[in-house]
Amino acid sequence: MNFGGISALDNVSFEVLPAQVFGLLGPNGAGKTTLFNVIAGAIVPNAGRTLLNGEDVTAWSPNRLCRAGIARTFQITQPFQALTVEENVMVPLCGKGFSLSQMRAQVGEYIEGVGLGHKRFALASELSTGQRKRLELARALATRPKVVLLDEVTGGVDMASIGGLLDLVEKLPGMGVAVVIVEHNMSVIRRLADSLLFLNRGKVLARGKPDEVLGHKDVVELYLGAANA
Amino acid sequence: MFGAPTRTFSVNFALFLVALALFPVFVRDSYYLHVGILCMLFASFALSWHLVTGYGGLKTFGHQAFFGIGAYFSALVSIHFGISPWLLLLVAGIVAAILGLLIATPVLRIRSMPHVAIVTLSFAEIIRAVISNWRDVTRGELGLWGIRTFESFSLPLIGAVSFTSTDKVSFYYLMFLLFALVCFTVLAIMRSQYGLAIIAMRESENAADSLGVNVVKYKLFLFALSAFFVGVCGSFYAHYLLILTPSAVLHIEVIILVIAMTLVGGVGTFAGPIIGAFLLTILGEWLRGFGDYRMLIYGTMILLCVMFFPGGVAKLGSRLREFGGFSARVARR
Ligand SMILES: Nc1ncnc2c1ncn2[C@@H]1O[C@H](COP(=O)(O)OP(=O)(O)OP(=O)(O)O)[C@@H](O)[C@H]1O
Ligand SMILES: [Mg+2]
Numbered sequence: 001m002n003f004g005g006i007s008a009l010d011n012v013s014f015e016v017l018p019a020q021v022f023g024l025l026g027p028n029g030a031g032k033t034t035l036f037n038v039i040a041g042a043i044v045p046n047a048g049r050t051l052l053n054g055e056d057v058t059a060w061s062p063n064r065l066c067r068a069g070i071a072r073t074f075q076i077t078q079p080f081q082a083l084t085v086e087e088n089v090m091v092p093l094c095g096k097g098f099s100l101s102q103m104r105a106q107v108g109e110y111i112e113g114v115g116l117g118h119k120r121f122a123l124a125s126e127l128s129t130g131q132r133k134r135l136e137l138a139r140a141l142a143t144r145p146k147v148v149l150l151d152e153v154t155g156g157v158d159m160a161s162i163g164g165l166l167d168l169v170e171k172l173p174g175m176g177v178a179v180v181i182v183e184h185n186m187s188v189i190r191r192l193a194d195s196l197l198f199l200n201r202g203k204v205l206a207r208g209k210p211d212e213v214l215g216h217k218d219v220v221e222l223y224l225g226a227a228n229a
Numbered sequence: 230m231f232g233a234p235t236r237t238f239s240v241n242f243a244l245f246l247v248a249l250a251l252f253p254v255f256v257r258d259s260y261y262l263h264v265g266i267l268c269m270l271f272a273s274f275a276l277s278w279h280l281v282t283g284y285g286g287l288k289t290f291g292h293q294a295f296f297g298i299g300a301y302f303s304a305l306v307s308i309h310f311g312i313s314p315w316l317l318l319l320v321a322g323i324v325a326a327i328l329g330l331l332i333a334t335p336v337l338r339i340r341s342m343p344h345v346a347i348v349t350l351s352f353a354e355i356i357r358a359v360i361s362n363w364r365d366v367t368r369g370e371l372g373l374w375g376i377r378t379f380e381s382f383s384l385p386l387i388g389a390v391s392f393t394s395t396d397k398v399s400f401y402y403l404m405f406l407l408f409a410l411v412c413f414t415v416l417a418i419m420r421s422q423y424g425l426a427i428i429a430m431r432e433s434e435n436a437a438d439s440l441g442v443n444v445v446k447y448k449l450f451l452f453a454l455s456a457f458f459v460g461v462c463g464s465f466y467a468h469y470l471l472i473l474t475p476s477a478v479l480h481i482e483v484i485i486l487v488i489a490m491t492l493v494g495g496v497g498t499f500a501g502p503i504i505g506a507f508l509l510t511i512l513g514e515w516l517r518g519f520g521d522y523r524m525l526i527y528g529t530m531i532l533l534c535v536m537f538f539p540g541g542v543a544k545l546g547s548r549l550r551e552f553g554g555f556s557a558r559v560a561r562r
Contacts, residue, residue, distance in 0.1 A: 040439055066441035078436035080429045082497075087231065087425060092440040094426040100231055103422065139440055 010202045019173040023193030024182045030199040032182045033075050036149045040072040041065045069146030073136035073153050079124035086120050092143040110138040115164045129156035147178045231425045253398045262397035268510045269408040275490045275502035276411050277458040283496045285451045286431030288342040291349030294356040295325040295456040297479035299463025307377040314379045314468040325460020326453040333452035357479040373473040400469050411458050493534045495541020504542050
């Protein structure tokens with residue numbers, strides 16, 4: 001994937017298995033969000049392919065990919081501000097053959113699941129940053145995805161709510177969902193991820209089991225080094 | 230509040246329609262009936278434009294093209310082929326809808342709203358230039374005459390219904406039916422889950438797209454339906470006034486008026502475009518007595534309205550807000 005002269009993603013390839021949590025790491029500007037945009041169809045890559053269960057889904061529209069089972073959250077949250085939390089989460093169910101009241105009944109579990117039950121009838125524009133992140137997750141899960149791409153969903157979420165959020169994410173593999181997670185919080189990564197990919201400037205720096213990757217010399221230098229210093 | 234309308238909304242809206250329906254029973258003066266017809270015509274136009282812009286979030290400035298095409302198509306076919314205006318009301322709507330799909334196709338690719346505005350406006354200007362200059366057929370600014378009016382028919386209980394320039398009652402009720410059709414269609418869509426998807430698309434196209442909303446399909450649908458209604462309005466206008474000029478139906482002033490109506494009434498609400506259309510149409514007629522100062526006073530009032538009631542008149546009083554019903558909230562951003 002190129003933006004002008006910048007090569008934002010160069011020869012990055014990985015595979016995520018159902019019921020697995022795959023962690024994507026890298027410093028700011030490494031290309032993590034760009035990779036999500038390519039997979040979710042928001043941008044079309046100059047080269048490379050996306051396969052879903054063996055089918056080539058490269059350059060499909062985002063809504064088609066969503067119907068095929070790829071859901072994503074946005075790092076910069078994109079709530080439907082004029083709609084309530086409940087209505088936000090109902091959007092993925094539009095046109096699926098449910099009545100409005102059936103849709104209302106179905107979204108309850110997702111709203112409760114991310115801990116926004118008390119905000120169900122509040123306008124999305126009234127939510128805090130952390131609550132918007134949780135709304136992103138609830139909406140993505142309401143699409144009943146096979147693969148879910150989570151872009152820093154714990155960012156801005158207060159400590160008290162992170163636990164509940166992670167419990168929810170942790171349950172996804174058990175339901176056969178493949179999770180790809182971009183996360184700067186190392187304890188979250190250690191707790192959730194089955195395997196990791198470390199990106200730097202659009203290139204793969206390291207990949208493998210969390211311990212291997214987090215112990216990799218270049219990774220420590222580039223990423224953790226700064227934090228430890 | 231997608232789903233069932235609130236009681237207050239239903240009651241107010243029903244009272245409004247009943248008042249409109251009874252108006253000709255008490256007022257027989259053909260000038261007042263004419264103003265009533267124009268109010269409902271512009272309210273239908275504004276509601277249709279608002280469907281794409283206020284709800285769908287696509288800032289289009291070229292809807293006068295659909296009005297003009299509906300009017301000229303209908304007039305010319307009735308003159309040259311003797312086809313009944315009753316049939317042409319429908320056909321003109323379909324022709325406008327097809328044109329709507331044609332113009333929506335390039336618009337779909339444009340994410341920047343100022344560009345959408347310019348592209349749609351240019352498209353309407355092209356249509357205007359063609360109709361103005363194709364004098365052999367349209368007679369340009371000299372005006373197109375000899376348009377057929379609606380054939381009369383007879384109804385049980387009521388008797389003969391005829392459409393003549395001296396008796397405006399039949400035109401009034403025809404326009405009333407068209408207006409009610411537009412109102413109920415817009416309400417039905419916006420209260421359904423399709424309305425929910427449309428508002429989501431307006432609020433964040435990327436997010437809606439990523440959540441499975443087929444944004445291309447919705448945009449095309451909104452454009453086609455909106456152009457259809459405006460085309461029908463244009464056709465009605467042709468067979469009602471029986472004279473057309475490009476400056477009357479295709480000038481940029483037409484869309485500016487419709488936009489002003491929507492802004493004054495309240496963007497994002499159902500009642501807004503209706504209230505705005507009635508207010509500005511009546512105001513415009515009332516100001517006729519002021520001659521050249523008319524446009525000046527008119528413009529100043531619109532400006533003041535937009536400056537001091539940014540939400541529009543529909544969000545002023547609580548009763549009016551109730552009338553705005555479900556969508557007053559949807560407009561809040
Ligand atoms: N639309 C775009 N046009 C041009 N350059 C872009 C665009 N989107 C991203 N980039 C560039 O691509 C590179 C990768 O950006 P990306 O947002 O994918 O990084 P990231 O790994 O998600 O970083 P962060 O941790 O800050 O979220 C950056 O250099 C960024 O400036
Ligand atoms: Mg990012």
